[in-house]
Amino acid sequence: xxxxxxxxxxxxxxxxxxxxxxxxxxxxxxxxxxxxxxxxxxxxxxxxxxxxxxxxxxxxxxxxxxxxxxxxxxxxxxxxxxxxxxxxxxxxxxxxxxxxxxxxxxxxxxxxxxxxxxxxxxxxxxxxxxxxxxxxxx
Amino acid sequence: xxxxxxxxxxxxxxxxxxxxxxxxxxxxxxxxxxxxxxxxxxxxxxxxxxxxxxxxxxxxxxxxxxxxxxxxxxxxxxxxxxxxxxxxxxxxxxxxxxxxxxxxxxxxxxxxxxxxxxxxxxxxxxxxxxxxxxxxxx
Numbered sequence: 001x002x003x004x005x006x007x008x009x010x011x012x013x014x015x016x017x018x019x020x021x022x023x024x025x026x027x028x029x030x031x032x033x034x035x036x037x038x039x040x041x042x043x044x045x046x047x048x049x050x051x052x053x054x055x056x057x058x059x060x061x062x063x064x065x066x067x068x069x070x071x072x073x074x075x076x077x078x079x080x081x082x083x084x085x086x087x088x089x090x091x092x093x094x095x096x097x098x099x100x101x102x103x104x105x106x107x108x109x110x111x112x113x114x115x116x117x118x119x120x121x122x123x124x125x126x127x128x129x130x131x132x133x134x135x136x137x138x
Numbered sequence: 139x140x141x142x143x144x145x146x147x148x149x150x151x152x153x154x155x156x157x158x159x160x161x162x163x164x165x166x167x168x169x170x171x172x173x174x175x176x177x178x179x180x181x182x183x184x185x186x187x188x189x190x191x192x193x194x195x196x197x198x199x200x201x202x203x204x205x206x207x208x209x210x211x212x213x214x215x216x217x218x219x220x221x222x223x224x225x226x227x228x229x230x231x232x233x234x235x236x237x238x239x240x241x242x243x244x245x246x247x248x249x250x251x252x253x254x255x256x257x258x259x260x261x262x263x264x265x266x267x268x269x270x271x272x273x274x275x276x
Contacts, residue, residue: 030168030169038216039222042229053275076172076276078275079272080270080271080272081272081273082271084177084179085269088269091268091270092270092272103219130223130226130229132228133218133219133221133222134219134233135216136214136216137215137217138215
């Protein structure tokens with residue numbers, strides 16, 4: 001009887017753990033980043049430049065993520081707040097980051113869709129992004 | 139008897155899960171980033187500019203992380219590989235990122251140590267970083 005109790009508790013506890021992990025994944029995906037390739041799309045801030053975060057988050061990024069398939073481990077979006085260097089202007093208004101396993105696969109997936117991706121830029125910004133490909137070393 | 143077997147298996151499985159999660163945390167910290175503040179320290183690439191990744195990873199970043207206490211959720215380091223825009227130079231050689239809960243607490247922790255942090259720059263690079271404070275929105 002005691003065993004049954006412990007067993008039910010353990011089963012309950014493990015389902016709960018599985019459930020919370022699933023939820024996290026759906027939202028923002030808690031995965032270790034070390035060893036992954038990052039493609040960071042940085043939108044510079046400047047006088048007269050605009051950025052529609054709502055469109056970017058609900059339309060543009062999901063579209064690009066859809067092209068990447070299982071090579072995409074997760075993606076994140078951030079909103080620039082300030083420069084960390086006193087008396088310097090905000091460097092970037094927004095950043096979109098794709099965490100991928102293979103750069104070659106990423107390039108092969110993006111190439112046939114590059115026209116659609118570029119055509120969508122005008123729907124949310126009037127600035128050309130800086131794009132950095134990097135490797136997470138820690 | 140059967141219950142005992144299932145029970146041992148479950149206990150074993152959950153210890154193993156706990157162990158792998160702990161390991162991940164120690165290495166690179168798998169945490170959900172949404173809602174956190176990011177302080178990204180970006181080192182621009184240019185002709186004649188240098189960056190000692192080994193010193194940065196083993197000395198500089200651990201020193202700064204040590205100043206931040208429990209406000210620091212995790213930090214990551216990345217190595218710039220290429221520009222994602224064809225025919226453009228590499229934008230950044232390296233990036234160090236602190237994921238923090240409170241910007242005010244970060245500033246209060248850095249202020250009394252800023253001289254030590256700046257003095258250490260010369261030990262690994264000859265380029266002034268761009269620093270972006272941003273909020274992870276997704």
